Amino acid sequence: MRLSEIRTRIERALQHAPAVETHRAELNDRINDAEQALMQGGPWPFRQRHMLLRCKADVVLPPGSYTYNTAIAGVYGFEFTPPASWDNFDRFFGVLGALVTITGGVSTAINTRFVVERALQGAGTNIALRLDPRFSGSILTGAETFTIQHLRYGLPRHTTDVLSLMDRDTDRGPMREISLAREAGMLLDATDLGAPEVYMLDPNHQTSWDRWSGNAYPHDYNEPPHSAPTAVGAVVGVSTLPLLQRFSYRYAWRYAGLWSPASPQVDVTLTGTQNHINLAGLETLFSAALGRTRQLFRRQNEGPWFALSEITDPTVATFADTGAFLSASPNPVVVTRERHYHTPGGQVFIRLWPRPDADRVLELRYVSAVPLLEDDSDEPEFPQHHEILVHAVARDLAMQADANRLASYHAGRYEEMLRLMRRTMGGNTGQRNVRGSVLGGEGASHIRVGRPVMNG
Numbered sequence: 001m002r003l004s005e006i007r008t009r010i011e012r013a014l015q016h017a018p019a020v021e022t023h024r025a026e027l028n029d030r031i032n033d034a035e036q037a038l039m040q041g042g043p044w045p046f047r048q049r050h051m052l053l054r055c056k057a058d059v060v061l062p063p064g065s066y067t068y069n070t071a072i073a074g075v076y077g078f079e080f081t082p083p084a085s086w087d088n089f090d091r092f093f094g095v096l097g098a099l100v101t102i103t104g105g106v107s108t109a110i111n112t113r114f115v116v117e118r119a120l121q122g123a124g125t126n127i128a129l130r131l132d133p134r135f136s137g138s139i140l141t142g143a144e145t146f147t148i149q150h151l152r153y154g155l156p157r158h159t160t161d162v163l164s165l166m167d168r169d170t171d172r173g174p175m176r177e178i179s180l181a182r183e184a185g186m187l188l189d190a191t192d193l194g195a196p197e198v199y200m201l202d203p204n205h206q207t208s209w210d211r212w213s214g215n216a217y218p219h220d221y222n223e224p225p226h227s228a229p230t231a232v233g234a235v236v237g238v239s240t241l242p243l244l245q246r247f248s249y250r251y252a253w254r255y256a257g258l259w260s261p262a263s264p265q266v267d268v269t270l271t272g273t274q275n276h277i278n279l280a281g282l283e284t285l286f287s288a289a290l291g292r293t294r295q296l297f298r299r300q301n302e303g304p305w306f307a308l309s310e311i312t313d314p315t316v317a318t319f320a321d322t323g324a325f326l327s328a329s330p331n332p333v334v335v336t337r338e339r340h341y342h343t344p345g346g347q348v349f350i351r352l353w354p355r356p357d358a359d360r361v362l363e364l365r366y367v368s369a370v371p372l373l374e375d376d377s378d379e380p381e382f383p384q385h386h387e388i389l390v391h392a393v394a395r396d397l398a399m400q401a402d403a404n405r406l407a408s409y410h411a412g413r414y415e416e417m418l419r420l421m422r423r424t425m426g427g428n429t430g431q432r433n434v435r436g437s438v439l440g441g442e443g444a445s446h447i448r449v450g451r452p453v454m455n456g
Contacts, residue, residue: 001379001380001386001387002376002377002378002379003028003031003373003374003375003376003377003378003379004376004377006031006373006380006386006389006390007024007027007028007031009387009390010027010031010390010393010394010397011027013390013391013394013410014394014397014398014406027393028373028374030393030396030397031373031389031393032372032373034389034392034393034396035370035373035380035381035389036370037392038382038388038389038392038418039370039381039382041418043161043163043367044382044425044426045425045426046381046382046383046425047367047368047370047381048163048365048366048367048368049156049365049366049367049368050363050364050365051156051364051366052361052362052363052364053153053165053350053361053362053363053364054090054094054359054360054361055150055153055196055352055356055359055360055361055362056086056090056094056150056356056359057193057356057357057358057359057360058147058148058149058150058193058355059082059083059147059148060145060146060147061078061080061145061146061147061148062145063104063105063142063143063144063145064142065080065081066078066079066080066146067079067080068140068142068144068146077118077128077129077130077131077135078128078129078131078146079122079123079126079127079128079129080122080126080127080129080146081124081125081126082125082126082127085359089255091119091127092119092127093119094150095116095119095127095129095148095150096116096117096118096119097115097116097152097154098115098116098148098149098150098151099113099114099115099116099148099149099150099151100113100114100115100116100129100131100146100147100148100149101113101146101147101149102114102140102144102145102146102147103144103145103147104143104144104145105140105141105142105143105144114131114132114134114135115131115132116129116130116131116148117130117131117132118130129148149355150355151190151351151355152202152349152350152351153349153350153351153352154348154349155348155349155350155364155366156366156368158341158368158369158371159348159366159367159368159369160367160368160369161366161367162177162199162201162350162364162365162366162367163365163366163367164363164364164365165177165199165350165362165363165364165365166362166363167195167196167360167361167362167363168363169360169361170195172195175196175197175198175199176197176198176199177198177199177200177201178198178199178200179200180200180201180202183200183353188353190355191355192353192354192355193354193355193356193357194354194356194357195354195356195357195360196352196353196354196355196356196360196362197353197354198352198353199350199351199352199353200350200351200353201348201349201350202348202349202350202351223253223260223338224252224253224260224261224262224263224337224338225251225252225253225260225262225263225264225282225283225294226263226264226283227263227264227281227283228249228250228263228264228265228266228281229249229251229263229266229279229280229281229282229319230266230279230280230281231247231249231266231267231268231277231278231279231280232268232277232278232280233268233269233270233271233274233276233277234274234276234277234278235273235274235275235276240275240276240321240322240323241270241274241275241276241277241321241322241323242270242275242300243270243271243272243273243274243275244269244270244271244272245269245270245300245301246267246268246269246270246300246301247267247268247269247270247277247298247299247300247321248265248266248267248298248299249265249266249268249277249279249296249297249298249321250262250263250264250265250266250296250297250305250335251263251282251294251295251296251297251311252294252295252297252335253283253292253293253294253295254292254293254294254295254310255292255293259295259336261336261337261338261339262297262335262336262337263283266279276320276321276322277320277321278318278319278320278321279296279318279319279320279321280317280318281317282294282311282316282317282318282319283317284314284315284316284317285314285315292314293310293311293312293314294310294311294314295307295308295310295311296308296309296310296311296319296321297333297335298321304332304333305332305333305334305335306331306332306333307333308321337375339371339372339374340371340372340374341369341370341371341372382421382425383425384424384425385417385420385421385424385425387417388414388417388418388421391410391411391413391414391417392410392414394406394410395407395410395411395414398410
């Protein structure tokens with residue numbers, strides 16, 4: 001049931017209570033509030049997600065394996081050959097926010113811990129890391145050892161809780177979560193290496209490098225373009241696009257086989273002589289080595305969207321539409337837009353103890369927030385029983401207008417629908433399964449999660 005249909009049904013449910021006033025904006029807000037409240041009843045199965053958390057071992061660069069004192073975008077850094085296990089994402093994005101520790105040489109005379117702020121293509125297969133502005137390679141002797149440490153990992157945006165984290169290679173069951181307060185009391189040593197035993201959620205860790213390390217995984221990094229391109233008609237010698245037609249364009253980033261939500265839309269209507277459209281103002285990146293491309297979409301008048309040619313060079317800001325499709329027999333595609341969320345707190349990070357002594361892939365099960373209903377075509381996150389939102393909002397509005405009998409009716413219907421949802425969709429069944437801690441000797445526990453469990 002779409003947002004517009006839910007709103008219409010609420011208005012019908014209240015038409016016999018003239019004291020109840022309904023306004024479109026207020027109804028939208030109340031519908032969203034009702035859905036958010038309903039979703040707090042437990043980690044419903046349709047809100048649960050799985051992903052692989054790729055954890056990296058420390059990278060130790062002894063003297064001679066790096067080039068330092070290289071000015072990168074006006075700030076000093078160093079260049080090196082990354083491990084063979086690092087793919088393009090690890091090389092240019094996964095390393096952002098990592099800590100670089102310098103030992104040996106004259107390191108005792110300088111601040112030895114720096115944050116990676118930017119990664120650029122170096123010579124050949126090298127990458128060049130720009131460190132935070134406190135670093136200057138000018139005083140180094142070349143006898144220093146650089147160690148790159150991944151201290152924490154950003155979870156997918158809109159994560160509200162972690163249900164389990166496990167390393168299936170060790171076959172030891174889910175890891176145990178400990179709170180930040182307990183971690184401080186246990187004095188866990190950040191230099192310890194091995195197979196991770198416990199994890200800590202760090203929801204609001206405000207540091208200077210949060211703006212870099214927030215994009216931790218490919219499906220997170222695929223943020224949509226935030227501005228529409230510009231489009232102007234033109235005349236070319238060979239007729240391509242039909243004259244006197246209106247065309248709409250949007251585009252999306254593509255990474256790791258996934259499309260991001262699409263950009264805002266731009267429209268252009270051709271004149272009686274124009275048969276060609278030039279696009280400009282596409283968002284760009286500084287290097288084609290980043291592995292991200294852009295996909296253009298076009299539709300004619302109010303027709304379906306079709307995919308145009310993929311722009312493989314992310315440094316190019318323009319595109320000339322000559323009327324060609326991606327394939328000889330194109331099929332319509334679904335173009336999604338960016339959704340907004342009621343996400344509590346900020347970016348959530350996870351830290352492991354001990355830190356991995358080798359590259360590891362952990363299996364993460366987490367709960368995702370519910371997107372807001374904004375466009376009339378938006379549908380609630382849960383797959384069925386949408387009418388429960390009608391009863392929730394009608395109940396609240398009737399109570400506000402002192403229409404007690406009507407409010408009682410919709411309250412009863414809401415409870416009936418809630419019981420039905422729990423029977424058919426498994427609400428409140430999410431359990432967090434953890435194993436006993438090797439630190440405290442505690443037995444396994446089963447914790448029902450009804451709200452974001454972040455701290456404490």
